[in-house]
Amino acid sequence: MRRFFLLGLLALLVALGLWAYPLLGPVVRQGALPSPEGLKEPLTLLVYGSSPEYSGYHKRAPERFRGLADAILLVRLDPWAGRVVVLSVPRDTWVSLPGYGWHKVNAYSPLGGPELMKRAVEALTGVRAERYLVVSTEALRRAVDALGGVRVCVEKPMRYRDSAAGLSIDLEPGCQVLNGAQAEGYLRFRKDALGDIGRIQRQQAFFHTLKEELLSPKGLLRLPRAVAAVEPYVQTDLTRKERGAILGFAMKRPELVSLLLPGRFGGGGWQVDREALAELLALYFAGKGEGGEVALGGRLVAVVYGPGQEALAKRAREGLHALGLRVLLHPIDLAPSRTEVLENGPGLLAKALSAELGVPYRISGEAVLGADLTLRLGGDAPF
Secondary structure (H helix, E strand, O other): OOOHHHHHHHHHHHHHHHHHHHHHHHHHHOOOOOOOOOOOOOOEEEEEEEOOOOEEEEEEEEOOOOEEEOOOOOOOOEEOOOEEEEEEEOOOOOOEEEEOOOEEHHHHHHHHHHHHHHHHHHHOOOOOOOOEEEEEEHHHHHHHHHHHOOOEEOOOOOOEEEEEEEEEEEEOEEEEEHHHHHHHHHHHHOOOOOOOHHHHHHHHHHHHHHHHHHOOHHHHHHHHHHHHHHHHHHEEEEOOOHHHHHHHHOOOOOOOEEEEEOOOEEOEEEEEEEHHHHHHHHHOOOOOOOOOOOOOOOEEEHHHHHHHHHHHHHHHHHHHOOOOOEEEEEEOOOOOOOEEEEEEEOHHHHHHHHHHHHEEEEEEEOOOOOOEEEOOOOOOOOO
């Protein structure tokens, strides 16, 4: 019996070594292991993707992390509130910096790299990022493939081809497991009515799914391989101590809040709603509290439903009218996978409607533009 125990222990240690081995290189280079204490104070990061640069037709230049910025995120890691707040900044938002004039915010990456990007995002939001993290597009492919793919519900047909950039997107609607190349296509597609805003909403949905994937048994098993695959394609000014603290904070499974920079289309880009932005920053970046109660009466709710749910949507509209709400029916090509209330805002309205209907809610930029609230109708809708 003792021999079998020792053999079992040895096999366990070998398996653990094989699991952790891919992390050896990144740990040596980055010098960071999870800190048990995690973060002691909030930390704000500017995170963005760097588009590929080309030295000729079809020929990618060596990675300098100075391509046009994509998926621009202002991230607030808040250990006091136990949450991660991600504010997505549309790449087509115009901003002016002294000495540079007016440019779309994504153009400041090739003009001056991460430090200039931090200045540009600060000019837009009033928030200065303390650190930056730049990720090349190759990192996404490598991470998703290392995880064995990510299950995504593609809401409509997506087809686009850019021969010069080597990008080919051909996705059918439906819930499916996407490999790295397909996931990149899903996240970069913007040839629809919402353009970059629709892409941001897909990115937020994807990262919400990716978080769940990483915390699953399969995800945890493959996490070291994913970290090793991504590490060469990331540039950051985070210190070793900060990296360890962030890893320790992440292991505590903080709440994820994803927001879209409030605004509207106009002026050849995205125009910021300063009043709505100030409200979000006060709550999620300055921690000034959620305020008092809110009234649902007169608010506009977008009811999102798919094929075959027309009768359900009408019943939902009647139920919402009974609560004093205005309703906008918003059909889509693929029925939502679950029922939930969404709000791109402080969350008090979503919380109130959630309590009335007995369904979960999320703070997310995936909410329908122009509506105060979004109600997605899944198969478990209470109507």
